[in-house]
Amino acid sequence: MKPEQSRELTERLEKAALLLLKLEIFRKPDDLARRFGLPLPVVRYWWRNTDQKTEAIEHRDLTPRQAKTIRRATQVLEGWEKVKRYRPQCGARLANGRRCKHSVVIRSPEGWDQGCLADRCRMHGGLSRRVRKQKVDDDGNNE
Ligand SMILES: [Zn+2]
Numbered sequence: 001m002k003p004e005q006s007r008e009l010t011e012r013l014e015k016a017a018l019l020l021l022k023l024e025i026f027r028k029p030d031d032l033a034r035r036f037g038l039p040l041p042v043v044r045y046w047w048r049n050t051d052q053k054t055e056a057i058e059h060r061d062l063t064p065r066q067a068k069t070i071r072r073a074t075q076v077l078e079g080w081e082k083v084k085r086y087r088p089q090c091g092a093r094l095a096n097g098r099r100c101k102h103s104v105v106i107r108s109p110e111g112w113d114q115g116c117l118a119d120r121c122r123m124h125g126g127l128s129r130r131v132r133k134q135k136v137d138d139d140g141n142n143e
Contacts, residue, residue, distance in 0.1 A: 001088045001104060006115025013038070013080060013116070014046050016073035021047055024056035025070060036077040037084065041109040042116075083117070090121035100124055 001009075017032055026032035033043040057066065087103035094100055105118040105126030118126035 001115075001117050001119055003115055003119060006117045006119070009083065010112055010116045012076050016076040017043055017046055018050060019069065019073045020077070022050075022054055023066075023070065024054045025074075032077075037081050038077070039109045039112075042112050045109070087117060090119075090124050090126070092120060092124040 017029075017036075017038070020026050020032060021029060026035065029043040029047040030040055032038070033040045062070070084106060087106070090100040090102045090104055092100040100121055100123070102121035102123065104120055105122050107114065107116055107118055108127075111118075111129065120126035
C-alpha cells in the first residue's frame with residue numbers, strides 16, 4: 001500500500017469515528033474503538049483533537065440524509081476489520097528473486113499520523129519510523 005493510500009484510509013476512519021462520536025452514536029471513544037477493533041489510543045487522540053462537543057439527535061428525529069451519513073460512517077469503520085485481515089503484501093524483493101508475501105504491518109498508535117498501514121512487513125522495515133522516500137520494490141535495488 002502506498003503511503004498516501006494509507007493516509008487516506010486513516011483519514012476516512014478518523015472522519016467516520018468523529019462523526020459517530022459527535023452525534024453520540026457512541027458515547028466514548030473507547031466504546032467506538034472496541035466496537036470496530038481500532039486501537040484505543042488512536043481514537044482517544046482523534047477525539048481529543050476536536051472541540052469534543054456532541055450534539056445528540058434522537059433516533060426518530062434523524063433525517064434520511066443523516067441516517068445515511070451515519071450508516072456510511074459505520075460501514076467505513078466496519079471495513080477496518082477487513083483491512084486488517086486482508087492487508088496488502090509487503091512486496092520486498094528477496095534474494096531468490098521472489099517478493100515477500102507477508103502482510104504489511106499495522107503501525108503502532110504513535111505511527112498512525114503516517115497512515116495506519118505501513119508499506120512493508122515487520123521483517124522489511126514496516127515498523128521503522130523513518131519516512132521511506134518511495135517504495136523501491138519496482139526496481140528491486142533496495143532490498
Ligand atoms: Zn516483507
